[in-house]
Amino acid sequence: MSTPDIRTELIKLVELQGLDKKIFELNQKKEEVPLILERLQKAFEGKKADYKTLESNLQKTQLQQKEKEGDLNAKEEGIKKSQSQLGALKTNKEYQAKLAEIESLKADKSVIEEEILKLMDEVETAKKALDEEKKILAGEEKIYNEEKRAVEEQAKDIEASLQAEQGKRQIAAAGVDKKILQAYEHILHGRGGVALVKVSNNSCEGCHMRVPHQVINEIKMYNRLITCENCSRILYLEEGE
Ligand SMILES: [Zn+2]
Numbered sequence: 001m002s003t004p005d006i007r008t009e010l011i012k013l014v015e016l017q018g019l020d021k022k023i024f025e026l027n028q029k030k031e032e033v034p035l036i037l038e039r040l041q042k043a044f045e046g047k048k049a050d051y052k053t054l055e056s057n058l059q060k061t062q063l064q065q066k067e068k069e070g071d072l073n074a075k076e077e078g079i080k081k082s083q084s085q086l087g088a089l090k091t092n093k094e095y096q097a098k099l100a101e102i103e104s105l106k107a108d109k110s111v112i113e114e115e116i117l118k119l120m121d122e123v124e125t126a127k128k129a130l131d132e133e134k135k136i137l138a139g140e141e142k143i144y145n146e147e148k149r150a151v152e153e154q155a156k157d158i159e160a161s162l163q164a165e166q167g168k169r170q171i172a173a174a175g176v177d178k179k180i181l182q183a184y185e186h187i188l189h190g191r192g193g194v195a196l197v198k199v200s201n202n203s204c205e206g207c208h209m210r211v212p213h214q215v216i217n218e219i220k221m222y223n224r225l226i227t228c229e230n231c232s233r234i235l236y237l238e239e240g241e
Pocket residue numbers: 204205206207208209228229230231232233
């Protein structure tokens with residue numbers, strides 16, 4: 001195996017790093033997609049829950065009304081029964097007692113009627129609120145679906161770009177010396193998608209630490225790959241630096 005020409009390999013790595021940077025950024029965006037979708041869905045579910053609460057409140061009030069109507073029927077039956085018993089009573093005392101009982105039942109009945117009227121009002125108010133919320137929810141659902149669709153479209157674009165960049169990368173990587181590629185990729189995965197950095201103004205562009213003159217001289221010799229003493233990334237110089 002012949003020794004690779006470091007200067008030529010570095011030029012290829014610069015191209016590869018450009019592609020890897022794009023791929024890294026696209027992958028980050030791709031990873032965010034499910035999180036964004038989940039956040040949108042949760043927000044919409046929250047709004048649906050508000051609607052469900054109003055709906056269940058309405059049902060509770062309607063149930064209360066039904067119960068009161070049952071109570072009212074019972075009182076009316078009681079009144080009828082007592083009234084039918086009036087004719088059969090022997091003494092005035094018994095008669096007066098029965099009349100008092102009927103009056104008491106009528107008073108109860110009138111209290112229940114008041115309660116029913118109040119509940120009917122509540123039902124009406126709750127129905128209006130629910131109708132209003134239904135409209136709001138329909139609007140929210142429309143927005144949610146649009147946002148979701150937009151994110152899904154973006155995800156498709158990201159995927160297409162990723163495929164394209166990965167295709168280019170495959171070609172670019174194939175041209176790099178195997179050992180150099182291995183070293184580069186090892187750093188790439190451990191250093192947030194940046195394995196190769198320029199030295200500018202005597203500093204490493206990866207970690208911004210000063211690069212000693214001795215190291216810069218070593219880079220210029222192109223004998224081997226030189227890495228930053230601080231961040232371990234491969235260093236290169238642009239022509240003229
Ligand atoms: Zn560095």
